[in-house]
Amino acid sequence: MEGDPNVGSSSSSAIKKRKRASEVWDEMRKYIDADGKVKAECKHCKKTFDGSSKKGTTHLKNHLERCPANPRRKSGSEGRDRDDQHQPLAPSIKTKELARLIKETSVSGLIRHLSKMEGDTSYDEREDLDPWVLNSRKDEILQLYQEEKEKLRQFLNNLSCRFTLQLVRSFRFGGYLLVVCYIDDCWVPQSQIISFWEHPSCDVEDSMEAVKQSCLDWKIDTKICFLLLSCQIDPADDWDNQIGKIESWFSQRRSLPFAGCLPSALHLLNYVDGILRSKDYLRDEIQSLEECAYYVDNKSRSDKQIQLDGAVEKAISELKESPFTRGGFFEYFEAAVGVKEVFSALEQFDSDFRSINLTKQKWHEVTAAFEHLKFLNDVTDCFLWETLDIPIVVDLPYVHKILTDRCNHPIEDCLFCQEVMKEAIDLFFSKQYLVRAIEFILDPRFKMDGLQLHYKEIYGSDADRHLEKINKDFRDVYDEYAATDSSNSKSYEMLDAMGRPSSPKSELDRYFDMLKVPRDEDFDILAWWRRNAPSFPTLARMALDYLAIEMPSAPNVGISFPLMFDMYKIISNFGFSGLPEIITPLVMLKSILDGAAN
Template identity: 25%
Template sequence: MLGDEIAPNHIIHFDDHADSLRTTDSSKHGRFKSKVWKEFTPILSAGKVQSAQCKHCGKQLSGKTSGGTSHLSRHLKICTGRSVTNARCQQGSSLQHTLSKNWNFDREESIEELTRAIIANSCAFSITSNEKFRKFLAGINPTFSLVPQATVEERFLSIFSKEKLKLKEEISLTHGGVFLSLGNWEHGLEQNFLCLRLQYIDDNWKINRKIIRCVCSNIAAKCVVKEAIDDWSLKHKILGLAYMCASDKTRVTMDLEENLSGQNYLVAKGKLLTIPCMIHALHELFDWELHDFILQTGVTCFRYMTFSPVRKKKYEEILSKLCLSRPSFGSKRWYLTFYLLKAALQFLKAFPNIEKEDPPSYIGPPSPQQLEAAENFCKIVEPIYDAIKVVSDPHCMTFNSYFHALWSLRTTLQESSTVANIDHVLDLKNMQTQFDKNWREWYLWLSIAVVLDPRYKIRFLELRFTQGFGHDASIYISEVRGKVYELFIQYSFHVNEQSVDMLNEIIRDLHLDAYGCESLYDMSQSYNAQEGHDEFKELNEYLGAELCTQNEDFDILKWWKDNASMYPTLARLARDVLAIPGCAVSSDSAFLELDERASILYRKVSLEVIEALICTQDWIRSSQE
């Protein structure tokens, strides 16, 4: 009844006054014997029950002795909260009954899942012999408490074989080409390991990056690669490779190119596209000792920020807000220095009067010269950090993604040459030389990938190259245009002798185009109009179409999947170009001296088992993403 509802009071549960409730005569309060009180909370006032609060909806009704409990029962019949609770209880009870009825322990499946979990989390196989782990299993299911280590090891080899066979089949059915990346793992022992990864875009337009070999580097790299190509049937699919060591590039490519037979190719028939690992190349910009002045600046800043508990606490606050990947003891030295100086600059900005809050110490703040050095160091190094973050992002592996970060770094290196006292901070001239050397090998393929990005195309490159190269911009733009048209012809199904002759004519005219003559686009349009051919119709329509909107959610692979029927030749080309690997380093180890998986190499097992473990772990983890 409406008259039974009262205004809310302070709620006191039974536990709040347990002592007083124990002395209460239960016969005196007979109303608590009613089942209805199981669904209401008594509310006391001056030691007496004055009201009752519904546990389902929170509504308060009269709970006085004189009122009885019939009104509480009536409320429960119409309580919307109670109906929801009952429905959930019935659903849970039904589900539990169904599970209990249908549940059947499958030991083989459980061992399979346990083994996969052990592999994915880098656990030792001996964990199954651990007493606490066995107790844990026994608590879940007593019949599963004993799993011999030998059983897990045997199941592991079975999983490795199944996953390898499944991956081989997937690659064989993929219509696009594949790329290899050669990474070198150091782990402090006399011998290092060569890690071979495979990268490709499958028929669902998903990019894949899989480890297929991890062997002792005492074995010649060219032998490892050749064996992998034969084992995985890649002879007709391989298009190129990313490398860390220039020596690997020379030895591997020369040997492989003698036996290539792929129908599609990016550089030239029987030639591999070779790309320097971007992460390794960016680390090599610091392939010399950091200047003593910048190192001493870092030491001064650290002591100043951590001298007292008060300052140390504020320093930790800054670190918690720093939008950088936190380094570890195995991080590159340049990154440790950058992280420290970045934190110091924010510390000094956030707490300019720290000495008023904390008593002055004999350790003073960095000098104006040191502060200037820290700012200049961070200004130059930050775009290097950003570029490595982009290239190592496991969710952003298409080749077009890297152009913008590397272009930004190139611009920073050029503009920083005029910064005052820069020689006290970095060997900028050496860094520029190193970067330009790699840029010459990157820029053409990065540019082609940008052309195949419907948000940018050639118009974007024309703007960027004009800004970056000035009067020489036309030379670079012509080179990119020429390669795009050349690749389009190569990937066309209707290649004929006349098309090839026309392509050669365009390439001969590249030199003229670079000095202001008609563009390749105009030449191809003129050729189509005069001769009645439409070899470039698809390409010209794509380049002339409206640009897609730039937003963070844009998925370039989905776009090409959705538009493959409209641009079939370009879609085939995009599948290969966007799959070019930017690095040969794992994402988790981008800022580390050693690969994070190198710890597996210390296990007291055979090299063959180590290789199988690393590969299987990679396949399982990637399938879970």
């Protein structure tokens, strides 16, 4: 057979074919997994793909062109065009069809749809999500985004209201969302994501600069009433200085008062934890609690006479983890107070435990810290759940009153109040008192009467002085609105009992003179103002602006959660650096289209 030329030629041809292995295998490792399937692993990023021969190698080439860990990868549209030289181009999607696809599918779904249209027969829905395929429709996405963005920009600028901005830190994808919340001209609460950006370092100055640039881009910089900071605030950061700068920036650009930057109560306890860690607060007491927890845990394992129920076991487990390294101080001290009686009972018959258990003074310090933190936790819940018992004023006199009622709190020489509570309250609540008061006064169920009762309960004989200040501050804000209101306040001429004209009443006086609306939890305050806006035009403008801060769960915010979860899945696989630049306009476009119906 060696002499047979035909056989030799055939064998040589076959050998030659086997040697023509794709170059991708220089950068891919082929192996068989535990299920007996052929896999291909990228040597750069370790991502795995289907490596079977029936899949071919096109999808592997596509990945290597865009692999973030590949030093030879092509970036942007250059890499995509190189692949497309060997693939048939899909017909262009018309703008309306593209808009429909973006609105009806997720970002991941759009990527899969375009991958199939590109004719990639190696496409695998589970493993081969390739965001760079979006560059094949980059121009169309950008054009549609600019068109929809301009429509929304004009819509926002034509509204009568001002806007509440909400800066949200999204830990799902390591970036920020900037949401604009408002009450539209039909008195319906709305919200819309207007920007999002990667910011893994969480730098305060850069974040505030991004907020300013977004406002300028959307041309709403002169119509901002509030900036809500729904992001974690670290006491070690330069928050006070940066908040002061951006408040000054907004104040200089407005014709109506900028109400300020208001940190969300959601992050109040995290902020307090930062203060406590920086001050090494109650470290000796916490070390004693850890020692006691380990002792009880070991004793319950070795001594069958000691049996712990589920709640005590959970508390012991929490006490073994110091809040200086993980967890929160409120949860830690809550667990400690929960087992105080158990520890007290144990030391009655265990002299070894008696020698390590906390002294009476240490338990007093732990209990006092817990009561302070519980107060802050309760206030946080009131704000987050928007209950009717939200305190109008949160200051040290209010704190002292609540804690005195709860646990006979000594006001004098309270280090927790001086070192922790005052700093936290100044940042989170000092700027909210007027906002809360205005919201309360604009609620026709309460008006000034509710404030008077609340202040007298807190301040006693000193209440009139505080009420006088609130009344003056409210009227100052009202006067600024009235000065810019072209429809303002026709004064109504009133007749006395004899039918003779009396002095005219202002819009504000008429509002206060109206009978209050009966208290009802189902009361629709926006519907009331929609009906009464013609009678109280200046106050209605105030209501549009100040009541918007109570609407963080407006319709479009709910739409953003599926979108952000989808982005989280994509970014967790590729990271921001592994995504094409078109992803940001696409996400913004989808958010706008999702909210267009509202």
